[in-house]
Amino acid sequence: MLIVRLASTGLTAYEVFVLLQNRPLTPLLHIDGHSIEVTVEDFDADGRPEIAVLYHCGGHSRGFVLFRIDPAGSVSRIPGAELGSDWPLIDWHDFDGDGQLEIRTRDRNWSKVPIMDYVEKVYGWKGTSVQLLSTKDVTPSEGDTRADP
Numbered sequence: 001m002l003i004v005r006l007a008s009t010g011l012t013a014y015e016v017f018v019l020l021q022n023r024p025l026t027p028l029l030h031i032d033g034h035s036i037e038v039t040v041e042d043f044d045a046d047g048r049p050e051i052a053v054l055y056h057c058g059g060h061s062r063g064f065v066l067f068r069i070d071p072a073g074s075v076s077r078i079p080g081a082e083l084g085s086d087w088p089l090i091d092w093h094d095f096d097g098d099g100q101l102e103i104r105t106r107d108r109n110w111s112k113v114p115i116m117d118y119v120e121k122v123y124g125w126k127g128t129s130v131q132l133l134s135t136k137d138v139t140p141s142e143g144d145t146r147a148d149p
């Protein structure tokens with residue numbers, strides 16, 4: 001059994017704890033941010049859950065961290081899966097239909113100012129880590145699926 005517990009430590013800070021069967025409550029992560037979402041899903045389709053932590057860390061910025069739980073019960077960060085976005089879009093979906101979830105981020109493309117375009121990046125699994133799979137420019141008219149800032 002996996003239980004993830006959140007504790008607010010102030011207006012802009014959270015502590016994430018994990019409780020696995022027959023193990024003590026273990027601190028997982030401290031977040032300086034003003035919102036947090038914790039999701040447990042099998043990102044790499046190996047039959048074991050991963051823990052995804054998504055948070056706002058500024059007016060528009062988001063951060064994302066992904067953890068794996070090994071069969072012995074220890075929890076560790078997945079290499080390459082600490083991501084950020086300066087536009088509030090980080091989400092995940094099986095974009096290529098291979099059964100594994102990919103992670104998408106969208107950042108402002110500051111090289112195009114004053115026209116505000118975005119750079120969308122998709123990350124996915126390569127062995128035991130998460131790596132950048134693709135990058136593309138996105139204009140605001142192309143399916144602007146931004147989340148609330």
Ligand SMILES: [Ca+2]
Pocket residue numbers: 041042043044045046047048049050
């Ligand atoms: Ca998994």
Ligand SMILES: [Ca+2]
Pocket residue numbers: 093094095096097098099100101102
């Ligand atoms: Ca996929």
